[in-house]
Structure formats: C-alpha cells, structure tokens
Amino acid sequence: MASDIGIAPTPMAATPDAAPAREVVLAVENFGLSLSGVSSGRNLVDGVSLSVARGETLCIVGESGCGKSITALGLMGLLPPVAQITSGTAMFEGRDLFRLTDRQRADIRGSRMAMIFQEPMTSLNPAFTIGNQIAEGIRRHRAMGKAEARSLALEMLRRVRIPAPEKRLDAYPHQLSGGMRQRAMIAMSLANDPQLLIADEPTTALDVTIQAQILALVRRLQDETGTAMILITHDLGVVAEVADQVAVMYAGRIVESGPVDAIFADPQHPYTIGLMGSVPSLGRRAGRLATIPGTVPPADRMPAGCRFAPRCPFAAPRCTAEAPPAQLVGPDHRAACWFAPLELHAGGPA
The missing domain is CATH 3.40.50.300 (P-loop containing nucleotide triphosphate hydrolases)
Structure with missing residues (x-):
C-alpha cells in the first residue's frame, strides 16, 4: 500500500459532472x-x-x-x-x-412564505387601492412607516413591470386589467422576499x-x-x-x-x-x-388500493387491493405503480 512506503495516498478528484447539492x-x-x-x-x-x-x-x-x-x-x-x-x-x-x-x-x-391565487379579483380587496394593499402586507411583517412602505410598494410595481406604476399605485383592483391584477398580486407576494x-x-x-x-x-x-x-x-x-x-x-x-x-x-x-x-x-x-x-373519485368514495385503478387500462386484481408504493424507476424518478418500470413489467404487475 502507498502508506507503507511513505507516499501519501492521492485524494480522489471530484467528479466533474457531479450535480451541486x-x-x-x-x-x-x-x-x-x-x-x-x-x-x-x-x-x-x-x-x-x-x-x-x-x-x-x-x-x-x-x-x-x-x-x-x-x-x-x-x-x-x-x-x-x-x-x-x-x-x-x-x-x-x-x-x-x-x-x-x-x-x-x-x-x-x-x-x-407567500401565495399567488388563480383569480386575483377574489384575493384583492375591492375597497382599497393596490398601493394600500401591498403596503399593508409590508407593514404587517416589517418595521416600516407608511411613506417607506408606499415607496417599496411602488418599487415592487416597477419590478413586475406594470405600466405607469405611479398611477396604478392609487388604482382600485377593478380599474386594472386581468394581467395587471395578476402582476399586482405577484408584487404583493414578493414584497417581503x-x-x-x-x-x-x-x-x-x-x-x-x-x-x-x-x-x-x-x-x-x-x-x-x-x-x-x-x-x-x-x-x-x-x-x-x-x-x-x-x-x-x-x-x-x-x-x-x-x-x-x-x-x-x-x-x-x-x-x-x-x-x-x-x-x-x-x-x-x-x-x-x-x-x-371516467372521472376523479369524489372525496367520500376513494377506492382501496391504487386510486387510478378504476380508470386504468392495465389494472390487475392486485391494483384494486393494494396501494402501490412509489419506487425508483430512474435517477430521482419515482412512480407509484405495480407495473413500473413499464419496460420490465408490461405483462403484468410485479
């Protein structure tokens, strides 16, 4: 061994294509x-x-x-x-x-943590301006005065590229288009980083x-x-x-x-x-x-076993009796199916 004759072992080189953690x-x-x-x-x-x-x-x-x-x-x-x-x-x-x-x-x-919803008109308060709503969220989580929060709200509208942000800051939700309302929601969501x-x-x-x-x-x-x-x-x-x-x-x-x-x-x-x-x-x-x-089963009638089995063209008796675990079918790739990987189990469930 190298250590027996006084030669330090060579350290292993890092794999050049190793993905960062x-x-x-x-x-x-x-x-x-x-x-x-x-x-x-x-x-x-x-x-x-x-x-x-x-x-x-x-x-x-x-x-x-x-x-x-x-x-x-x-x-x-x-x-x-x-x-x-x-x-x-x-x-x-x-x-x-x-x-x-x-x-x-x-x-x-x-x-x-922040969330953007599907329809901003159901999330934005129609009684308050866009600027007030963004500033309120900022002040809820940061020690800021009204003027400073309003200034940050304006900067967020600029970041999401709303046209004429100074004007939109004092607009109400119904005065904006659907795309601008969604941009305002994004600005509100990201205001606190x-x-x-x-x-x-x-x-x-x-x-x-x-x-x-x-x-x-x-x-x-x-x-x-x-x-x-x-x-x-x-x-x-x-x-x-x-x-x-x-x-x-x-x-x-x-x-x-x-x-x-x-x-x-x-x-x-x-x-x-x-x-x-x-x-x-x-x-x-x-x-x-x-x-x-078929359709997705309702909440009060979830099937036993694999929940997709009633709609699956490959379903076997085991599928309706046991829920399949998620198993590796490739690097960081998992599938919850008794037939997976499909290439190996095409003739029936594992």
Whole structure:
C-alpha cells in the first residue's frame, strides 16, 4: 500500500459532472388530510411527499379535483375548519409547519412564505387601492412607516413591470386589467422576499399572450431572488416551460415524480401517460386525441388500493387491493405503480 512506503495516498478528484447539492427549502413527508363528515375512512390527501429547493420550480400537475389546491392550502395554513391534517411533516426553515400555532403560521405567511391565487379579483380587496394593499402586507411583517412602505410598494410595481406604476399605485383592483391584477398580486407576494412562493394556477384566467408574459416575469424574478416555487397547474405546456421538478397528482396521491426531462421523456405511470396523450399538438395528428375514461373519485368514495385503478387500462386484481408504493424507476424518478418500470413489467404487475 502507498502508506507503507511513505507516499501519501492521492485524494480522489471530484467528479466533474457531479450535480451541486440541493438547498432544500421545503420538505414534505407523508402528508395526510381528511374532511370531517366524509364516511369513506380514507384521506382526501394521502401520503404526499415532495420537496423543493432554493431557486427551483416544482410543478404539481393533475386534472381538476386531484387535490392540488387543497395541498397548497394545507401548506399555507389556510384550510377550512372541515379539513384536518392527519399525518406527516412539512419542514420549512427548521420548523414543522403542521405543528405551528395559528399565530406562528400567520407570521410566516406573507413573509417567509407567500401565495399567488388563480383569480386575483377574489384575493384583492375591492375597497382599497393596490398601493394600500401591498403596503399593508409590508407593514404587517416589517418595521416600516407608511411613506417607506408606499415607496417599496411602488418599487415592487416597477419590478413586475406594470405600466405607469405611479398611477396604478392609487388604482382600485377593478380599474386594472386581468394581467395587471395578476402582476399586482405577484408584487404583493414578493414584497417581503419570501423563501417559498406557492402559485395556484396563476395564469389560467389569462389569455395565452398575457400568460406567457406572466410566466416569464415569475421566472425572471425567481432567478433574481432565488425563491423556491411550487406551481400548481393542469397545463402540461406550462410545466414544460417552467418546471425543474414535477409531481403528478391523482386523487390526493403523488403517482409520479421526478425531473421534468425524465417525466416528459419516459413517463412511467399510466395516468401520466394518459395526461400527455390528451395534449393537442400543432402538427398533423393521425387519429383522435387520447382520453382517460371516467372521472376523479369524489372525496367520500376513494377506492382501496391504487386510486387510478378504476380508470386504468392495465389494472390487475392486485391494483384494486393494494396501494402501490412509489419506487425508483430512474435517477430521482419515482412512480407509484405495480407495473413500473413499464419496460420490465408490461405483462403484468410485479
């Protein structure tokens, strides 16, 4: 051995293409949520685990009713009284969000964590000007006077590129277009430099041109600040445009997750494959768009086993009896399906 003859061992060189360690901002493990009065005895949100790192965008995707928005509201501490967290942890800056008091959650919400909602007209107060509403959020979490908060509110409107920001500062929500209202919501959300931004379908109500502008704006601001973002959407075009990581949700469970390139290049869950097959393309199509028969099960009738089994063309008896665990099918790529990886188990479940 080299050490026996007095020669120090040569240190191993760092792998040149090694990925830098992720600076995880939020780590959710086994999140479960139920609704009071629902008789199925099964969680509406069940066993959800996900994480998002600084400067990273995690897209949660799935059709309406899959539990995306209620997951976001649970993380923000905005659940209605009928909803109850039954299991799991959500570690954010060294604290479990699910164990904080209402007061502690209120102190974090709007400062360290912020949320952009789908329709700003339901989130902005019609009785107050845009400037007053942004300044109020600033003063709630910072020791600032009215003049200083108003000045920062104006600077935020400039950052989100609202035309004539001095004029818009004293405008009421109904005096702004849909795109400008959404920009004002983004300004309000980012005014206190949050570490985590949750955006719940922020562009759904906008036309495609304004949608592209808003997505580009959010991406630019995220690059400038390093904010981690969870983007909730049903639009796979948006996912392909902005995501770093993807979590596909169905009936309250994450059925597939991984890097965006892996999800699009090699989907490993039948539900993910169905979603992608139903997206229209600009080129010529040989046949009709693919469809997924059936609907998402209601909260009081969640099936046992795999919740997608009643709609899955590959379902076997085991699928209806046992819930499949999420298993690795590639680097950081997981699928919750008894058939995964599909290439090895095409003839039947493992």
